[in-house]
Amino acid sequence: MKLTLPQGQFKAYLFDCDGTITDSMPLHFVAWNKVFAEYACHFPETTFYAWGGMPVADIIERLNAEQGLKMPVAEIMKVKEEIFRELLSELQAVPEVLEHILAAHGKIPFAVVSGSPRESVVRSLEKLGILDRFETLVCAGDYKNGKPDPEPFLIAAERLGIAPADCLVFEDAELGIQAATAAGMASVKVLTPLERAAVVA
Incomplete structure (x- = not known):
């Protein structure tokens, strides 16, 4: 299932972790x-x-x-x-997201922006062998207000030194999409397992 990215020359990719990078x-x-x-x-x-x-x-x-x-x-x-x-x-990657990580790595910086604890995010990315692909991780405890507040995404953009408008967010959750929009960022929706099942049906 391919992802269709919005038009634009993005300078950074920001990824949610659970359900976006990892099929967790x-x-x-x-x-x-x-x-x-x-x-x-x-x-x-x-x-x-x-x-x-x-x-x-x-x-x-x-x-x-x-x-x-x-x-x-x-x-x-x-x-x-x-x-x-x-x-x-049992953890696997979401194939259509992993494809973009592998294709764009080294060309633009990446960040993970997650509501999960840092230890959980690190273990998941290590299991997939891709922890070293990300310049920064923004996890629970790194911000005061979680998604749908834009704060987590804005922190990631600041750490990367990239303007919010130049960031593209990959998200499976509606709260994450709302947070990206509030941060002034474009986003691409990754289907959840429930949504995938509905498409197949």
């Missing part, structure tokens, strides 16, 4: 549901994808508020990441 969202969904099962927390697949790009702590806090739960945020973050790491052997 199904693995994250398994990890979430394993840890949430102990707390009787309901996390539907449609909600999971709709909240793509949201920092992990924000997801837990929002579910606590919506379902009247008192899940310990730090503990769940820790356990969820441990479960995800156990599943990393």
Whole structure:
């Protein structure tokens, strides 16, 4: 499934990680549901994808508020990441995104802009053997306001020394697309597994 990039001479590519570079969202969904099962927390697949790009702590806090739960945020973050790491052997790249990474590497700078913890992003990129392709990683904890706020993308552009208007964002989540637009950046939508299934059907 090919990606059609918008017109323009872009000077930097900014990539979300989970679901964009890595086909990791199904693995994250398994990890979430394993840890949430102990707390009787309901996390539907449609909600999971709709909240793509949201920092992990924000997801837990929002579910606590919506379902009247008192899940310990730090503990769940820790356990969820441990479960995800156990599943990393199954991780694959999203082929149509990897194609652009390999084709443009060395020609323009790249950044990863993720709502996941840095350790999770680093492990995922190492598993795919492409960590060294990125000049900078902007992860949870590097910014105050997560997607759909533009702050994460603006930090990445600043680190790369590239004007926002000259950056192209690769994103699978609507929150990420909104953040890119708010940052004044063009974007290309990467289909989620649910969207891929709908296209095939």
